[in-house]
Amino acid sequence: REWTLSNIAAMKRQFQRLGMGFDWATEVTTCFPEYYRWNQWFFLRMYERGLAYRKKSKVNWCPECCTVLANEQVIDGRCWRHEDTIVEQRDLVQWFLRITAYAQELLEGLDKLEGWPEKVRTMQRNWIGRSEGTEVDFFLEDQGTGNREQGTDLDEHIVKVGLQGLDDGSKETRKRIRVFTTRVDTIFGATSVQLAPQHALVAAFTAADPVLKAQVDELIEQQRKAREAGDLGAIEKHGVPTRHFAINPYNGQRVPIWVANYILADYGTGAIMSVPAHDERDFEFATKYGLLIVEVIRPAQEAEAARQLPFVSEEGVLVNSGEFNGLSCAQAQKVLQEAAARSAFGEATVTYRLKDWGVSRQRYWGTPIPMIHCERDGIVPVPDEQLPVLLPEQIEITQQGGSPLSRVPEFVNVVCPKCGGPAKRETDTMDTFVDSSWYFYRYTDAKNANAPFDSETVKYWFPIDQYIGGVEHAILHLIYSRFWTRVMRDLGMIVNDEPARRLFTQGMVIKDGHKMSKSKGNVVSPDDMIEKFGADSTRMYALFAAPPDRDLDWQEDGVAGVSRFLGRVWRLTDSLQRKAKTVSSSGISLRSKPISETTEAEAKLVGAMHRTIAKITDEFSGRWHFNTCIASIMTFVNLLSSDSEHWVEMGEISEAVITDVLRSLVLLMTPLAPFLSAELWEKLGYEGVVFRQPWPESDPELAKEDELEIPVQINGKLVTVVRVAVDADSKSLEAAALAEEKVRGRISGKTVVKVIVVPRKLVNLVVR
């Protein structure tokens, strides 16, 4: 906790040194009970609605973290925080959140999220992985007897009942294997049934067959290795026959049952029908093991010669399919589904790849799951009035297995809220992604002690107009928070379906050809950069080097270039101003002069100024290409520095115009570099500096934080600057002057007071 808080402090300091303006009054710290109690509160609401549940299942275990991970947190078989650590599969009892209940809605919602990048929407679509298909029961041929006669008998029976409907008696006695397929139209070409090695039926087969067991274990091992290599897709197909057979319910065809390593246990039913003639994988497998290949789909009118198996297109008609011959694939799918439903051996289904969100973590650090295990009453939720379940502060961290909390008796031993008897607390904590799933709602009402937030307030603010984050959260945070939003909506707390209208994914910082990361040792600390070039240059370079949606190639020479530019601006404004003063003749402002008296030089300068303002105004409200904003300012400065001095000396440009132009320039630069010195400001004719808390409701305590020191390089010298968050609002002018005085009094000599202005207002102000 100390570690976390010190990290927060360090980050905050860096933001402030860079002159970033945030409303710290609404700061939310998720590791404080004031926040995480609401995680627990949400968890209980979900539990009440069956959206939080506990089950035993195979889960991803990171040996480095000593905890379980969600599917979304496993990347190529490795832990999302430990690139080198291979995730293991373990059988554990864990808490899950039923995100699958919203699978369809999460999918459909994507179509409406037009303000989200197509890339993220596609990633989420893939992750949810909806596919429509059919589940079909193949009947298991009676075991034990192996009697051919009986088998034949059975075949006939099934042909009969399969198509005309099973009577109740036989339905119950027949053992079945349920397969999932998206191409039920090809089912007459099924020449085997393939099971995943983990399929329940396989266990039944291997129990009596040690040889088969060994073979199956080998397949499982192959899958495990492939998964570790992060390359399950390229696994070489292996399979073993089980010597058991299944009966195709549509035609009574008897097909062998195999176990194969390319069948996934956790997708569909973990069993497929293999149709080699019309599926590339099945074709490969059948060719390898000499299984039958039966063609049942033909392209409508294609030349026979051009035909080649496997033919996987759905543009064709059925052949070799009994009474269904001649139907198109689409028609056949419908008809066959109906037939299956009528005869109760199958049905149309929708399958999702999305799995429920496993939120149990065996970490000490996290929100305790508010559940109690009572011997008499089973799982009992902690009553609301006992929240928050506090995380014990002093605890020994060991690298042993199991949840660290289980070794704290004071935490574990409780009384059952139901029967009052002795009971044990749940010792798992929640995934930290729970924290981030709804934190932004809390910003609207950060100090609320009675609820996660006030619904009316949220109704005013939400959905978020513009959310910004990295693509790396496309299927993590961004899908969880969409889920959470829907849960809250169904709890009646909010009215929006989606958390954010628009999403902007910013690029990464690249250095020396690699993503900046500690393990690669190519990190650039903002502190070092500020030390070397000042906050203005660092910040301006970050904006100048690339548009924000693209990766940013960090080159120190570039920072130096920007630093030079800022120095030039300083000197230029200074000298122009001085010159204008000495040359100044009338002091008549440009605006009060008739157009005819405007000199050519003035017109040129003012024209360029307005073009620059227009460009930047546009970019700020549109594309956010700050790199071109800065470029246009540089162009403007280049124009100023090439001709203006001469013109000023010749009296072609009045002091009023120069002042006006320079003032605009400095204002334009302010959002791009927090650049505006009081000296300069005063030179430009302002009496004092305007101060205002950017958010009036801010805690007055934070006023101190808003006065922070930023190093700025001016004329090659590093100067300490006090930056005060302000807006260009004249009504607080007096307060501003007062504050400045205070600041100047506290810090000696060469201090310059900085002004930060809200961009849009700034531009409006300049345009007037």
Place this chain on the structure above:
RNA sequence: GCGGAGGUGGCGAAAUUGGCAGACGCACCAGCUUGAGGUGCUGGCGCCCACAAGGCAUAGGGGUUCAAGUCCCCUCCUCCGCACCA
């Protein structure tokens, strides 16, 4: 394999709807300034040929157009995501 984003000088990049390709900056070169330089100023800087004029250039090829980096078709390459999902 499927999906997404890209490919423009030595480098980062501009070119919002088709309208002077390479704005702006970095690096480099030359001159001036400077006691010195990660200083300042001036100029040059896609390629070819240069006295000039000109020609060729936006991954490659074709097309539409008075006009194409931009629109259409084909091919190649890079990055990202997903992947025996039945």
